[in-house]
Amino acid sequence: MSDNNDRINKKMKLAEGLLLRADLLKKIEHLQNRIRPVLVVSDDKLPQEDPDKLIAQLRNAIQDLETLVIRINKTNNETLVEGEGVLMEALAKRDSLKMLSERLRRIRLDAQFNNSGDSNLKNTISIKKLQKEMDETGRAFRKIDSKIQEINWLTELKD
Structure with a gap:
């Protein structure tokens, strides 16, 4: 087991x-980058690091990540969020609100950009209605994100 196991x-x-x-994902990427240059060396040279030891560290980090992800997913599936169901559902809702907000913002920018300067062009959507939906979506995102952040700091990770 790795030194991170505790x-x-x-x-x-x-x-x-x-x-x-997040730290484990960075560590895995870092180990992968350290392994690459020591896989092949000239006949008369030794690798700067032992690739077998690095691969063992990589294996351990990935096993640690697996254990941690299982605990996180279990917690997300068992923790209730007021008015939203379980945390996993709240996370999915937050992600969809974020995606909708980003897409609506892009649509507004495209409509404004494509209608700048040419008096013969008109928008096919109401920018005012779009802005109202963007505001509502942003508020809903912030509300659910605040609930999620609070739960993240108050909830014990499941075993």
């Missing part, structure tokens, strides 16, 4: 688990 299996808040997951 950190992976300890009691922690969901937010800590999410930060640790």
Whole structure:
């Protein structure tokens, strides 16, 4: 087991688990980048690092990530969010609100850009209605995101 194993299996808040997951993903990428240059060397040279040790570290980091992701997913599937169902559902709703907000913003920009300067052109959508929907979507996103952030710092990661 890796030296991170104690950190992976300890009691922690969901937010800590999410930060640790990000760290593990960076570590895995870093190890992959360290492995690449030591895979092949000239006959008369030794690699700067032992590729077998690096691959073992990579294996351990990926196993740690698996354990942590299982704990995060279990927590997301078992933690209730007021008015939203379980945390997993709230996360999906937040992601869809973010996507909708980004797409609506892009549509507004496209409509404004394509109608700049030519008096013979008119918009086929109401920018005012679009802006109203953008505002509502933004408010809904911020509301659910605040709930999620609060839960992340208050909820113990499941075993």
